[in-house]
Amino acid sequence: MKITDIKVTHVNVPFDAPFWWTAGLYPGASKSIIEVFTDEGVVGLGEAPWWHFGEIIKDEIAPALIGADPLDIANCEARCVPPWQITANTGENAISIAFGALELALWDIRGKVMNMPLYxxxxxxxxxxxxxxxxxxxxxxxxxxxxxxxxxxxxxxxxxxxxxxxxxxxxxxxxxxxxxxxxxxxxxxxxxxxxxxxxxxxxxxxxxxxxxxxxxxxxxxxxxxxxxxxxxxxxxxxxxxxxxxxxxxxxxxxxxxxxxxxxxxxxxxxxxxxxxxxxxxxxxxxxxxxxxxxxxxxxxxxxxxxxxxxxxxxxxxxxxxxxxxxxxxxxxxxxxxxxxxxxxxxxVPEGLGLGVELDTEAMKRWHGHFVEHGPMSHFNDPKNPGLFRQLPLN
Incomplete structure (x- = not known):
């Protein structure tokens, strides 16, 4: 089995109402959804904790993984992620988080190939x-x-x-x-x-x-x-x-x-x-x-x-x-x-792999929200527009 393509889609999913946290009002999430395609028709799903990690996947990780065996997770990681001691020391560990988001998709593929849920x-x-x-x-x-x-x-x-x-x-x-x-x-x-x-x-x-x-x-x-x-x-x-x-x-x-x-x-x-x-x-x-x-x-x-x-x-x-x-x-x-x-x-889901499937219409809707409005900011303080709140608050 080989990886043939990796698709990254940015989405916004708002909350019904924003909530206050230390940095300001938190209105919802801007995520990247990852789809890893294989030459055997199996597709794995991943999710990045914030949208900019999806950009790293598109620019740096996806080109390195085309042609790789998705079941060989160690090899996939070696293609993308330098040793953690170095990335932690140089502040370049965003690549580790980006790969971690995509790695979910590799486990999803593994479960589907082996015909069992991830657990x-x-x-x-x-x-x-x-x-x-x-x-x-x-x-x-x-x-x-x-x-x-x-x-x-x-x-x-x-x-x-x-x-x-x-x-x-x-x-x-x-x-x-x-x-x-x-x-x-x-x-x-x-x-x-x-x-x-x-x-x-x-x-x-x-x-x-x-x-x-x-x-x-x-x-x-x-x-x-x-x-x-x-x-x-x-x-x-x-x-x-x-x-x-x-x-x-x-x-x-x-x-x-x-x-x-x-x-x-x-x-x-x-x-x-x-x-x-x-x-x-x-x-x-x-x-x-x-x-x-x-x-x-x-x-x-x-x-x-x-x-x-x-x-x-x-x-x-x-x-x-x-x-x-x-x-x-x-x-x-x-x-x-x-x-x-x-x-x-x-x-716990009982389907194969992660046990979830993408909702095509929902993906279109929330990607459209991202395109129209841009990523959601969770550092917005309405009391001080344009300024970040500083810690401690008290």
Missing amino acids: KLLGGAVRKEIPFTEYFAFRPENDGAGGEMTPEAIVDYCLEMKEEHGSSYFEGKLIQGAPELEIKTVRLLREALGPAAMLRLDSNMQWSLTTARWVLRELEPYNIRNYEDPVATFEEMAELRRHSIIPFSTHVPDLRRAVALGAPDYFVCNFAALGGIGKTMKFIAACEAMGKGFWCYSNDLGIMTAAYLHVVAATPWITEPSQSLFRWQIGDVIENGPFRQTNNTIA
Whole structure:
């Protein structure tokens, strides 16, 4: 089998309403969808975490892989990606992330050729129902959606998710640079949702160490399952650990520093950012050996989410629910997408490979959105047009 062509399509998929995060208003995602074609008619699907990685695939990776055996992933990587020690040292690791996005498609091809779903290629399922959190945040109103701009409105939203979808796992960003607002919102959430609900928080590094000490002290009585990136560095998290029993997580996949410093406790990663499914499995195994937890990222479309489902299904070490923004996504690029959880879980796909197929009409629609509007900016601060928000917020 040989790779005959690689197609990259940029798409925008907006949220029903934007949400506030540390860098401004986040309106949705601009992704690159990858299709890897073979001379035997098998097509593999991949997804890049942001559209500019698709440009790297088009310009650098695709020419190197034409004629390669898609089942020989090591050879494909050797054609495209320099040694990680060098790319990390020179700041040129975007090629590693771009290849990681395409590598999903190679696993998809492998599963289709071997006539089995990806989780079986990875060793078999230890679970078939994969848990995800609901997400909450301060969201301005947009065409009847959103409007959760007060603690009470966020509580009402979470109660609605509990009533309509059986949700009891919740995670959110309460990012307005106001510690008292976050503390009040968490107190009201715990009172409304009860002691059994899972509550996780994410500040996107908004707090200074001094403010974080205070905020986490006030939050401890409300049984916070995890706080993601409360401060900007692992060193500050290690210092914060002296003052708080709340576990910490991060998107920064530096396992050596986390082990050396004792914090953070969990990694929350996109598979492409780790270099693909193969490298993700190695990273998770290393986390297990070092006693660090792992779960999956949010704001991905159906192809990457399918990869999450299969890997979590096949990995006993991943016991915590992964993040999700599924409820806010107004569309997807896969048939029957986006995935959405019921009673906190989504079933792992049973189709071959990743088990998902592209929706042709949806691809046209969301690619058209990208062409018409350009990539979506998640660094927009309406209060300071043309300027980036600076950290910490408080």
